[in-house]
Amino acid sequence: MSEQKNLPVPDPGLEEHEHRFTDVNEAAADRAYRQIVGMLAAVPVLVLAFLFVYFGVPKDAELVLFGANLQMQTTLLGLTSGLATLMIGVAAIAWARSLMSDEEIVGERHGAASPPEARERVLADLETGIEASGIRRRKLLGTGMAGALGLIAVPALVSLADLGPWPTPALRAETIERTLWAEGVRLVNDVSYLPLKASDLEVGQLVNAVPETLEKIEDGTAFQQGKAKAAIIVVRMDPNSIKIPDSRKDWQINGILSYSKICTHVGCPISLWEQQTHHLLCPCHQSTFDLANSGVVVFGPAARSLPQLPITTDSEGYLVARSGFTVPVGPSYFERDSSKDFKEGDR
Numbered sequence: 001m002s003e004q005k006n007l008p009v010p011d012p013g014l015e016e017h018e019h020r021f022t023d024v025n026e027a028a029a030d031r032a033y034r035q036i037v038g039m040l041a042a043v044p045v046l047v048l049a050f051l052f053v054y055f056g057v058p059k060d061a062e063l064v065l066f067g068a069n070l071q072m073q074t075t076l077l078g079l080t081s082g083l084a085t086l087m088i089g090v091a092a093i094a095w096a097r098s099l100m101s102d103e104e105i106v107g108e109r110h111g112a113a114s115p116p117e118a119r120e121r122v123l124a125d126l127e128t129g130i131e132a133s134g135i136r137r138r139k140l141l142g143t144g145m146a147g148a149l150g151l152i153a154v155p156a157l158v159s160l161a162d163l164g165p166w167p168t169p170a171l172r173a174e175t176i177e178r179t180l181w182a183e184g185v186r187l188v189n190d191v192s193y194l195p196l197k198a199s200d201l202e203v204g205q206l207v208n209a210v211p212e213t214l215e216k217i218e219d220g221t222a223f224q225q226g227k228a229k230a231a232i233i234v235v236r237m238d239p240n241s242i243k244i245p246d247s248r249k250d251w252q253i254n255g256i257l258s259y260s261k262i263c264t265h266v267g268c269p270i271s272l273w274e275q276q277t278h279h280l281l282c283p284c285h286q287s288t289f290d291l292a293n294s295g296v297v298v299f300g301p302a303a304r305s306l307p308q309l310p311i312t313t314d315s316e317g318y319l320v321a322r323s324g325f326t327v328p329v330g331p332s333y334f335e336r337d338s339s340k341d342f343k344e345g346d347r
């Protein structure tokens with residue numbers, strides 16, 4: 001009592017505990033139980049619906065909802081997986097609020113270290129908790145929750161298929177390692193699409209170019225993908241001021257050379273050209289390539305030389321490709337073979 005008097009606010013003690021309706025009414029508890037099981041039972045149905053939509057609804061099908069045009073498959077996938085997750089969440093909350101033990105427990109303060117008896121008590125409490133959750137008496141709850149949690153992983157696993165097909169060598173050769181460049185394809189200005197004539201280029205000049213075949217691609221996605229891989233720069237340097245290895249002697253015309261415009265670090269487009277040093281600087285992370293030395297890296301995080309496109313002129317004096325790129329353009333990827341990349345000292 002004297003201790004109580006020294007406290008600024010007297011200890012009010014615990015309020016009288018009010019029992020929930022489901023604690024005092026067995027019928028209400030059974031009703032809550034059925035509702036929870038019903039929600040968990042909806043999860044397999046929703047997962048099946050997800051799989052049906054994933055495999056059965058065409059990716060380009062549309063759905064008009066409240067006047068808005070939506071992609072049907074994406075919308076239905078979101079709805080089914082979202083509802084399944086919601087069902088599990090609501091069932092867990094309802095279970096905790098209406099069926100799990102509602103007893104108030106007073107915990108006495110004690111030292112930070114747990115004595116062995118305390119650990120034993122924890123195990124005993126755990127046992128009591130399992131008992132209080134009603135899982136032993138109402139077995140479907142545990143099975144339903146475990147089953148629902150297991151099934152909710154299915155949509156996530158199935159969606160992994162959207163990462164694309166396995167990148168076999170044949171598939172890579174047809175996609176990521178192939179560009180629009182081929183023997184005899186003219187180099188054209190990337191804005192006007194006018195072909196580039198060797199005699200029109202001046203020493204020190206840089207032109208952004210693309211293959212002439214790009215303009216004919218009508219499909220927007222194919223056009224952008226084609227351009228992203230085939231974009232090049234064409235530079236003219238004094239032939240006496242550059243190093244041309246024997247293996248690349250006929251890849252250039254009077255000091256006119258062509259390189260991929262895509263940085264080999266992580267793929268930014270590059271065209272910051274320093275005329276005096278012949279260096280090409282990537283604006284993203286400052287990788288610098290020496291265009292007077294087969295595009296080797298002289299600074300920065302890029303690990304590979306800039307791929308060079310072998311070029312020549314046709315009978316009218318226009319620049320054309322001698323072949324496609326001899327190595328894949330752009331950043332590295334796990335399966336890429338780097339043995340054919342040009343390295344300092346190669347001849």
Ligand code: FES
Pocket residue numbers: 263264265266267268282283284285286287300301302
């Ligand atoms: S993308 Fe060019 S340096 Fe990083």
